[in-house]
Amino acid sequence: MQTDIHNNGLKRKKKGRSTIPIRERILVAAGDLFHKQGIRGVGVEAIAEAAQTNKMTLYRYFASKDELITEWVRGIVAHKEEDWKDLNARHRGDPQGQLQDWSRRMAAKLRAMEERGSALGNAFAELPDPNHPARHVMKEHKLREHKRVVRLCKSAGFPDPAFSADLFSMLLEGAHSCGTCVGMRQIGEHLVQVVDLMVENNRQPAAR
Amino acid sequence: MQTDIHNNGLKRKKKGRSTIPIRERILVAAGDLFHKQGIRGVGVEAIAEAAQTNKMTLYRYFASKDELITEWVRGIVAHKEEDWKDLNARHRGDPQGQLQDWSRRMAAKLRAMEERGSALGNAFAELPDPNHPARHVMKEHKLREHKRVVRLCKSAGFPDPAFSADLFSMLLEGAHSCGTCVGMRQIGEHLVQVVDLMVENNRQPAAR
């Protein structure tokens, strides 16, 4: 641990402002607005204001709006992968437990969402440019995640891991879009149910 | 049939222009661009140009860009519901057949998609305003579709139709997002497989 004499490890900022460092405040504010109003629907000025700072300072931390977007996406991805590590830590050598816990956490997130779907999914839709750096970040994350699920299915003893993993992925991804019409709660419950069934029987759905 | 002396039922337009009526050309061009570049990423000028006309004429057919968007969404929705009717016509009294054919058609669409996911899904992400008319159109469509699937599951004899219908919906919706990392072909095949298994066994996945 560091001493607190000069600063507490994070730069402490001005007057009544928050104690959270500016860069982080900007990222949080940007995330909020991006998710609520869409990436293209919010301007940097509004982001700066929501972060209790101004456009100039924002541009001292981020070279461009695109970089801010990318950095935000990176944060989400990092958080999700952190979640995976935690899942692995809590259920070491228990791939079934990881999958089940995963579905439960997802259901909890769904319940707390209501309208306006997945941040990553929306970002993907809002950044059509295939060369946008944020797209690469998302794509690589999705790939890693899917590989992880395949590995889990394999070590869980599913007879066709590629097949089961695709099912899990489709269910998880689909839950977001469906929740908007069916209701997040019900979708979350059914998601947990089907994952439990698949895992408990340790085989693909409806295998005879 | 009408005579062709004055016009052939559709207003015939200028010189080298297409024989397709302007309004339709605009809608098609708008759809192309919306899907490829995102709704907010394309301007009305570009749409008019792609439709081989101009902005002024576009605004004589559509009061605003938002109305054009809404009309485009309406078209997609209408087309999908047409598809459902066709499904019902081809497999009368055979809900299982309808579900299976549905998954096959979806797989075919996925194969022909490659990158850039579902038009409706993207539109939903790009129109965060909950009062946007296009959102209502989409939401009502999703609701009707889901009810339809529930009805099919019920008449197909699934023991828990609400549960099975949610699964179908999640799988279908999720297929779009997943295809971008796993590959549309594989996702499509696995989608068909799981639907077949669920239907053939006439029970929920992994039910013992």
Next chain:
DNA sequence: CTAAAATGTTACCGACCGGTAACATAGGGG
């Protein structure tokens, strides 16, 4: 042919947006 309707052309407006320059202010460390 002629008149009316549809379409094309050009120019423009106001609003917003991403990004930058220049300068003012404040705070902290020596």
Next chain:
DNA sequence: CCCCTATGTTACCGGTCGGTAACATTTTAG
């Protein structure tokens, strides 16, 4: 104390976009 750095403020630029007006041109109908 003073200097240096981080932050705030203001004004501005160039570009794009949605939307409209006014007028020219073409197409269609009678």
